[in-house]
Amino acid sequence: MRFGDYYRQGSAAISFELFPPKTEKGLQRLRERLPRLLALGPDFVTVTYGALGSTQEQTLEIARTLRRDHAWETAHHLTCVGSDRARIDRILDRIEEAGIENIVALRGDPPAGSRRFEPPPGGFRHACELVEHIRARGNFGVAVAGYPETHPEASDSATDLRHLAGKVACGADVIITQLFYDNRHFFGFERRCREAGIECPIVPGLLPILSVSQIRRITSLCGSSLPDSLLARLEAAGDDQARVRQIGIEHTVRQAGELLERGVAGIHFYVLNRCFHVQEIMQRLELRPRGRSVAAGNSG
Numbered sequence: 001m002r003f004g005d006y007y008r009q010g011s012a013a014i015s016f017e018l019f020p021p022k023t024e025k026g027l028q029r030l031r032e033r034l035p036r037l038l039a040l041g042p043d044f045v046t047v048t049y050g051a052l053g054s055t056q057e058q059t060l061e062i063a064r065t066l067r068r069d070h071a072w073e074t075a076h077h078l079t080c081v082g083s084d085r086a087r088i089d090r091i092l093d094r095i096e097e098a099g100i101e102n103i104v105a106l107r108g109d110p111p112a113g114s115r116r117f118e119p120p121p122g123g124f125r126h127a128c129e130l131v132e133h134i135r136a137r138g139n140f141g142v143a144v145a146g147y148p149e150t151h152p153e154a155s156d157s158a159t160d161l162r163h164l165a166g167k168v169a170c171g172a173d174v175i176i177t178q179l180f181y182d183n184r185h186f187f188g189f190e191r192r193c194r195e196a197g198i199e200c201p202i203v204p205g206l207l208p209i210l211s212v213s214q215i216r217r218i219t220s221l222c223g224s225s226l227p228d229s230l231l232a233r234l235e236a237a238g239d240d241q242a243r244v245r246q247i248g249i250e251h252t253v254r255q256a257g258e259l260l261e262r263g264v265a266g267i268h269f270y271v272l273n274r275c276f277h278v279q280e281i282m283q284r285l286e287l288r289p290r291g292r293s294v295a296a297g298n299s300g
Contacts, residue, residue, distance in 0.1 A: 001073055002101050002141030003173040006043050006266065007201040013043040013266035014287060015203075018273055020049060020058035027058070029273070034070065036275045040282050043266070044073040046104050046143075056091070064098040075143065076100050079108030080130050084122035088130070092137050102141040104176065105130045105167075128166040135171035144168070146175040146202060148189035152223035161196055168198050175200060176268045179207040179218070181251065182227050183258050201265035206255055208269070208277045209234065209248030211241070249277050253284045260285070 006013040016037060021027045037045075045066055049059035059076060066074040076095050083091065095103065107127040124130045127144060134140055144167040147160060154160035164175065175193070180186055186204050193202055209215045212234050219226060226234075230251055237243040256267055271278045 001044075002139070003075070003143050004141060007174060007203075012260055012264060013203075014041070014282075015044050015046060015266060015268045016040075016042045016271045016278065017046045017048065017205075017268060018062065018271065020047065020062055021273065026273075030062070033273065033275050034066070036279070037271065038066075038070055038072055040275075040279060041288065042269075044075055044102065046075040046077060046102075046268075048077045048104075049079075060091075060094060060098065063095075063100055067099055073102075074100055075102035075104050075141070077104045077106065078130065078134075079106045080124040080127065081108035082120055082123075084120050085124075085133065086122070088124075088133065089137065092134065092140075095140075096138060101139075102143070103134055104143045104145075105134055105172070106145055126163070126166075128163070128170045131167050131172055132170040141174075142172050143174045143176050144172040146177045146189065146193070147223065148177050148180045148185040148204075149224055152221075157192070161192055164193070165196055165198055168200055173200060174265075175202045177203065177205045178222050178224060179205050179270060180224050181230055181255070182225070183255055185225075186259070187262070203266045203268050204255075204259050204264055205268040205270060206252055207272070208252040208281065210245050210272065210274070210277060212237075212244055215248075245277065249280055249284075252277075252281050256281065256285055 006015075018030065021030055047059050047063045047066070049056045063074045063076045066072045078088070078091060078095075092103075105127055107124075107130070124133065131142055131144060134142055144164070146164055147154075150157045150160045151163075154163070168175070175198070177186065177189070190202050207215075207218070215226070215234075218224075230247075233247050234244055237247060259267060269278055269281070
């Protein structure tokens with residue numbers, strides 16, 4: 001199944017995002033957790049890779065493992081960073097050979113220490129160019145990123161929205177948003193997109209909070225904000241990590257519950273290669289496992 005199919009099935013599509021661990025120990029933990037994560041029944045799982053493609057080989061291997069060994073639908077992230085057109089083509093060939101039908105197409109972040117993104121010689125400067133190239137190459141489903149609180153490099157929200165509309169015009173099937181913690185940001189973003197003529201599904205991306213220091217770092221990098229009331233509760237928990245995690249889970253349950261009630265096309269959980277928190281979230285939301293395996297997806 002390709003991205004467009006998931007969001008035409010009549011109910012919200014649930015997806016998880018994983019990242020390739022940098023150590024063998026982390027990779028082994030992920031292998032052990034995969035069966036428990038998949039038992040929760042996400043429609044598909046996406047796999048990221050690091051700056052300059054530093055974990056690209058593991059990205060492909062994890063995505064291939066999900067499809068080959070677990071018969072699960074998956075999507076491979078792909079960025080413009082560090083790759084010219086010829087290298088992008090070789091990566092696309094390998095993704096296609098692995099039977100992977102979906103790509104999350106991103107420009108990618110500038111390398112550490114760089115303030116601006118600079119494409120490699122013969123490479124792509126913008127995600128819309130990458131989307132257009134993927135579309136010309138084959139029959140992949142394509143997802144792109146949207147920023148409810150505006151991309152941190154954009155001069156203003158109107159400019160950011162024009163760039164997003166360009167990615168959709170180049171062939172994106174779905175927009176998956178950056179993380180946010182106030183649903184008003186998402187609903188305002190969705191309204192602006194529709195007013196701008198963007199008609200494809202817009203899927204909220206949610207990251208349950210597991211650590212105060214971690215979420216401060218992540219939000220500072222991606223331009224997302226924490227509501228004052230949520231931040232106050234987290235700070236009041238102090239060094240009680242169990243309490244911090246519970247606050248994070250409760251907040252995500254409330255967010256997801258409201259989003260689902262308002263009829264979003266799906267929810268994309270940034271699970272950080274963990275399963276205990278997303279398991280509790282899925283249970284409390286009464287999201288039933290659907291078992292969207294490759295076999296199930298191809299059966300009808």
